[in-house]
Amino acid sequence: MTVKGIAGMLLIFSISGWTNEDKYSDKILDYCNTFRQIQTDIRDCVITPDSAKMAFQAVVRDIRSEFNRDSCQAIDSSYFVYPISDYLPRESIGGRGKGYREKGFDLFDMKVRGSHPAHDLFIHDRDQDNLDDRTWRPIDVLAFTSGVVIAAETNWKYDSELRGGNWIWIYDPCMDALIYYAHNNIVEVQPGQWVNAGDKIAEMGRSGFNAFQKRSPTHLHMMFLQLNSDALPEPVNTYDWLMKSKIKE
Numbered sequence: 001m002t003v004k005g006i007a008g009m010l011l012i013f014s015i016s017g018w019t020n021e022d023k024y025s026d027k028i029l030d031y032c033n034t035f036r037q038i039q040t041d042i043r044d045c046v047i048t049p050d051s052a053k054m055a056f057q058a059v060v061r062d063i064r065s066e067f068n069r070d071s072c073q074a075i076d077s078s079y080f081v082y083p084i085s086d087y088l089p090r091e092s093i094g095g096r097g098k099g100y101r102e103k104g105f106d107l108f109d110m111k112v113r114g115s116h117p118a119h120d121l122f123i124h125d126r127d128q129d130n131l132d133d134r135t136w137r138p139i140d141v142l143a144f145t146s147g148v149v150i151a152a153e154t155n156w157k158y159d160s161e162l163r164g165g166n167w168i169w170i171y172d173p174c175m176d177a178l179i180y181y182a183h184n185n186i187v188e189v190q191p192g193q194w195v196n197a198g199d200k201i202a203e204m205g206r207s208g209f210n211a212f213q214k215r216s217p218t219h220l221h222m223m224f225l226q227l228n229s230d231a232l233p234e235p236v237n238t239y240d241w242l243m244k245s246k247i248k249e
């Protein structure tokens with residue numbers, strides 16, 4: 001066998017190590033519905049922050065229980081894929097990473113604002129038509145890490161006041177984290193679906209109340225929430241991981 005053939009086999013082998021598809025049951029769909037309902041209730045202010053927090057902890061524990069983390073491999077920077085195809089982190093991460101502000105973050109209280117525990121990743125789209133100015137083609141949003149899609153909004157309308165637009169939440173069982181991708185044009189995944197790091201999950205867009213405004217350059221908003229031992233979310237600054245992540249063309 002040629003060296004290339006062996007390398008190919010190794011590649012397939014290592015990818016199969018990450019395909020956890022068989023490792024969770026249909027119950028995941030119920031948990032996905034619950035997760036989404038909690039987010040909707042928080043957004044609509046029909047649940048108190050304390051109740052939202054307790055409901056969130058319960059559903060996170062349910063989701064966790066579906067995965068056997070023993071099968072996780074050691075994670076280093078080669079695990080991450082830069083979430084925009086054909087772009088380099090240094091040309092695309094907003095403000096050289098200075099856009100990340102976690103102070104005051106509260107996932108459970110819509111009244112608390114001002115934090116931005118996320119990075120905005122920009123593309124060349126001066127005419128704001130969701131197409132790359134260099135290729136006139138849509139730009140793929142890729143999964144930064146592997147995981148199961150927990151919730152996805154596909155129905156944002158340009159006259160909506162909702163801010164995230166067409167968003168996606170993915171749970172990565174190996175990192176025990178939730179990753180949120182917002183402002184997509186077209187979402188191409190659905191709840192319960194497994195995605196590997198680097199898989200296409202959406203096409204980039206300008207959905208969301210603020211992202212749709214003329215003043216806002218086209219970007220992907222990506223937030224990484226580490227889940228702590230109480231099953232509560234803690235934002236992580238992923239700047240270094242993004243800078244070292246693999247580039248997919």
Ligand SMILES: [Zn+2]
Nearest residue numbers: 118119120221
């Ligand atoms: Zn943002």
